[in-house]
Amino acid sequence: MIFETIIVSTDVDGAAHVTPFGVKHEGNLIVISPFRPSKTLSNILATQSATVNLTDDVRVFAGALTKRQPWTLLPANKVNGFRLEGCLNHVELSLVDVREDIERPQLVMQSVETQYHAAFKGFNRAQAAVIELAVLASRLRMLPQEKVKLELHYLQIAIDKTAGERELEAWGWLADKIDAYYQEDLV
Numbered sequence: 001m002i003f004e005t006i007i008v009s010t011d012v013d014g015a016a017h018v019t020p021f022g023v024k025h026e027g028n029l030i031v032i033s034p035f036r037p038s039k040t041l042s043n044i045l046a047t048q049s050a051t052v053n054l055t056d057d058v059r060v061f062a063g064a065l066t067k068r069q070p071w072t073l074l075p076a077n078k079v080n081g082f083r084l085e086g087c088l089n090h091v092e093l094s095l096v097d098v099r100e101d102i103e104r105p106q107l108v109m110q111s112v113e114t115q116y117h118a119a120f121k122g123f124n125r126a127q128a129a130v131i132e133l134a135v136l137a138s139r140l141r142m143l144p145q146e147k148v149k150l151e152l153h154y155l156q157i158a159i160d161k162t163a164g165e166r167e168l169e170a171w172g173w174l175a176d177k178i179d180a181y182y183q184e185d186l187v
Contacts, residue, residue, distance in 0.1 A: 001025075004131050006053040006060050007032065008073065009043035010081045016073055017043055018084075020061045020134055023052060028111065030093060033104045044107050048095040049079035053087040056120065058130040060084065062170035065137050066177045070169075078113040089116040126163035129155040130170045137174045140181045148178060 002022040009017050017039045024031040030052060034041040044050050053060075059070040073082040076092045083090040093109035133155055136148050152175070159171050 004061070004135075006055060006064070006084060006087070007040055007050055008053060008082050008084065009040050009050040010047055011039075011043050012046050014080070016082045018060070018064050018069075018071065018073070020064055020131075020138070021052075026108070029096070030091065030109045030111070032107045032109060033101075034107070035104055036102070041105065041107070044095055044109075045098070047080060049076075049081055050093050050109065051076055051079070051081055051083045052091045052093060053084040054089050054120075055084060055087045056123065056127065057086060057166055058127050058134075059166050059170045059173075060086075061131055061134040062173045065134055066173040068173060076113070077115070088118045088120050089114065124162045124164075124167075125158035126161075126167035126171075129158035129163075130167055130174065133171065133174045133178075137177050140178065145182060152178065 002024055005021055005023050007019055007021040011017070019040055021032060021040065032040070032044070032050070057070070062068070063070045072085040074085045076083050079092045079094060083092070091111050092113040094112050095107060096110045097108035099106035099108065133152065136143065136151055140148065159167065163171065
């Protein structure tokens with residue numbers, strides 16, 4: 001099972017990189033499998049740490065993919081790095097193993113600190129739709145345009161029925177990104 005999270009990693013100079021990321025749990029370990037090349041991969045290999053942040057604010061997912069920043073970062077407690085200020089909880093991680101792969105190495109991380117900040121009230125359908133659209137928007141180069149447009153149309157139903165302000169804002173950012181991507185193809 002893959003859990004959609006926000007990973008915050010830092011480079012050797014301490015600059016933060018915030019990105020949506022699906023992670024797997026293996027017992028008490030968290031496995032992150034970034035594509036090569038990626039900022040997340042190079043940062044974690046260089047610093048041996050990261051934080052996993054759970055949030056119900058889908059603007060963070062959309063903002064990270066569209067170069068908007070609807071979040072504030074706070075220093076992590078036990079690792080050199082940062083966590084999201086407005087997250088429900090965060091887990092500070094230390095790298096314990098690298099399972100090499102030519103395309104997507106698996107970074108096996110161990111929790112060194114977990115903190116809970118707010119209660120999780122559950123996702124509404126619009127939040128789930130934004131996360132799904134964020135996954136599509138992150139893979140535009142890999143997916144046929146017809147599939148993306150069909151999925152976007154289907155996900156729009158949940159937005160129309162259940163979205164609040166945050167979900168509408170995030171949806172707009174992602175829809176603009178997708179439209180801009182396909183407009184570039186026409187030029």
